[in-house]
Amino acid sequence: MDQALTFHGAAGTVTGSCLLIEAGGARLLVDCGLFQGPKTVKELNWRPLPFDPRTIDAVLLTHAHIDHAGLIPRLTREGFRGAVHATPATIDLCRFMLPDSGFIQEGEVERLNRRNRARGRAAVTPIYTRADAEAALQHFRPLPLRRWLDLPGGTRARLWNAGHLLGSASVELVLPGGATLLVSGDLGPGAKPFVEDAEAPHDPDWLVLESTYGDRERDDPPPAGRRALLRAEVQAALKAGGNLLIPAFAVERTQELLHDLDLLMERGELPAVPVVIDSPLAAEATRTFRAHLKDLPEETEPAETFLAGPNIRITASVEESKKLNQVAGGMIVISASGMAEAGRIRHHLLNNLWRPEATVLFVGYQAPGTLGRLLVDGASEVSIMGQEVAVRARIRxxxxxxxxxxxxxxxxxxxxxxxxxxxxxxVHGEPEARAALAGALRQRGLAVDLPEMDSRYALPVEGPARPRGAAARLPPEATHAAFDWHNERAALLLELRRRLEEAGDDRARAALLSRVRAALRGSADAPAHQIEGR
Structure with missing residues (x-):
């Protein structure tokens, strides 16, 4: 078998990280993550995997985020019997993150099937269940940083700190014959509270590099400056009179925010208002962070009571979460998910987005097509769990x-x-971000490829990688699109409802609906090239 590298995710899109390496007669994966974003991309999670899981010999996992680890339970359910190698901290995080992912999928499918029954449609099944995720954890094996691991087929691997998340790693592979492949994973910005700065080996033959922020630079302040910016946002939100909602990933982002809020309130720089962590997953993550405190950099500055101030409360039950909707102002609610795509944050947005006094503060990247991206891009109306909501809250x-x-x-x-x-x-970038970073790297004399979904490259013993085509599950225009037809349909329905409400009387509304029906009939009768040109 020739040595080859195939990009089964995060190629032409940001999520769904999954690399297949074929070398020495073995097949290895680096990551196996869920797709997020537009529904056209997310539907890949339900399609048949682009490889037979029974033929995969081992998995190397860069970190615990669901867009890198979230399809491992499906992999094991469908026949993978090898080991998943990851750092001890990554395994500790996956012990609750993967079962929680399965639980969320079960809940979402249950709600969808209730609607499907009412519509006379067939029932669907989850991508995997909580039980599938718990079974998958039996395959995980700890691999400390910088320790060599011999893999099937003669490949050797070791992990290097990536500085992105507790336990995150870059993967160094030495292929049979001696060529080296370095997979960056997600790289951190440096000076993060709970992880050391990224590092990795020198002089790889090939590099797979993330490009999420490849087209922009941030002026990240030191910790005191970061807290000052957070303080200003919180003060403005409290002055507005409503609640402050912060969609945040339950793992690390929530702990970073808690860390800073706790310090600001201890020092009297913010009033000690209630801070509610509405996420059982965040509670587990916080316990894991405490367990790994000995591994954190010495310069970490924890609060007096690490992530456990007197006004910080973590809700455990759905009933406790629902009671939060009775509070109209003066409260900070941090809830998953960070892109507002699932979880309890959607219920809080449903209850607060229409309130002018409320504030929604986004503190991380928002992938194209997600609810979070729609809000930061200025949507005036959104659809949440089938309900149309006007956006009057302050979006920050x-x-x-x-x-x-x-x-x-x-x-x-x-x-x-x-x-x-x-x-x-x-990989791992929107088209503009990848193109900008590619230009900068080429100016430095590097050969750069921009792989698309499912594209395959031969890795010869000598010379550059050679493209070998692709059996693409999605064309590039679909993976690159910030919004798909699902987003367009939702926007059209919201606009139609608004136009009907604004029409002067029932005669005007009937005339508008008549024109819409005529346009639909005309589109159905028109040749395809005429429809596309409209």
Whole structure:
């Protein structure tokens, strides 16, 4: 078998990280993550996997985020019998993150099937269940940083700190014959509260590099400056009179926010208002962070009571979460998910978005097509769980908590690797971000490829990688699209409802509906090229 690298995710899109390496007669995966974003992309989670899980010999997992780890339970359910190698902290996080992902999917499918029954449609099944996720955890094996691991087929691997998340790692692979492949994973920005700065080996032959912020640079302040910016946002939200909602990933982002809020309130820089962590997952994550405190950098500055101030409360039950909707102002609610795509934050948005006095503060990257992206891009109306909601709340964004290196950080990390002898593959970025970073790397004399979904490259013993085509599950225009037809349909229905409400009388409304029906009949009768040109 020739050595080859295939990009089964995060290629032409940001999520769904999954690399297949074929070498020495073995098949290895780096990551196996869920797709997020527009429904057209998310539907890949339900489609048949692009490889037979029974033929995969081992998995190397860069970190615990669901867009990197979230399809491992499906992999094991469908026949994978090898080991999943990850750092001890990543395994500890996956012990509750993967079962929680299964639980969320069961709940979402249950709600969908209730609607399907009412519509006379067939029932669907979850991608995997909580039980599937718990069974998958039996395959996980701890691999400390910098310790060599012999893999099937003669490949050797070791992990390096990536500085992105507690336990996150870059993966160094030495293939049979001696060529090296370095997979960056997600790289942190440096100076994060709970992780050390990223590092990695020098002079790889090939580099697979993330490009999430490849087209922008952030002026990330030091910790005191970051807290000052957060203080200003909280003060403005409290002055507005409503609640402050912060959609945040339950793991690390929530702990970083708690860490800063706790310090600000201890020092009297903010009033000690109620801070509610509405996420059982965040409670588990916080316990894991405490367990790994000994592994954190010495300069970490925990609050007096680490992530457990007297006014901080974590809700455990759905009933407790629902009671929060009775409070109209003066409360900070941090709830998952960070892109507002699932979880309890959607219920809080449903209850607060229409309130002018409320504030929604986004503190991380928002993938195209997500509810979070729609809100930060200025949507005036959105659909949440089938309900149309006017957006009157204050929508704010604070980018100083990003877990990703910016453009300059990525370029500096690549420069620190020395020479990349045979080429760079850019993944995990929107088209504009990948193109901008590719241009900067090419100016530095590096050969750069921009792989698309399911594209395959031969990795010869000598010379550059050679494209070998792709059996793409989605065309590039679908993976690149910020919004798909599902988003367009939702926007059209919201606009139609608004136009009907604004019409002067029933005669005007009937005339509008008549024109819509005529347009639909005309589109159905028109040739395809005429419809596309409209």
């Amino acid at each position: 964004r604070l980018d100083v908590y990003s877990g990703h290196a910016d453009r300059q950080g990525l370029l500096d990390w690549v420069a620190a690797r020395g020479s990349v002898r045979r080429g760079v593959f850019l």
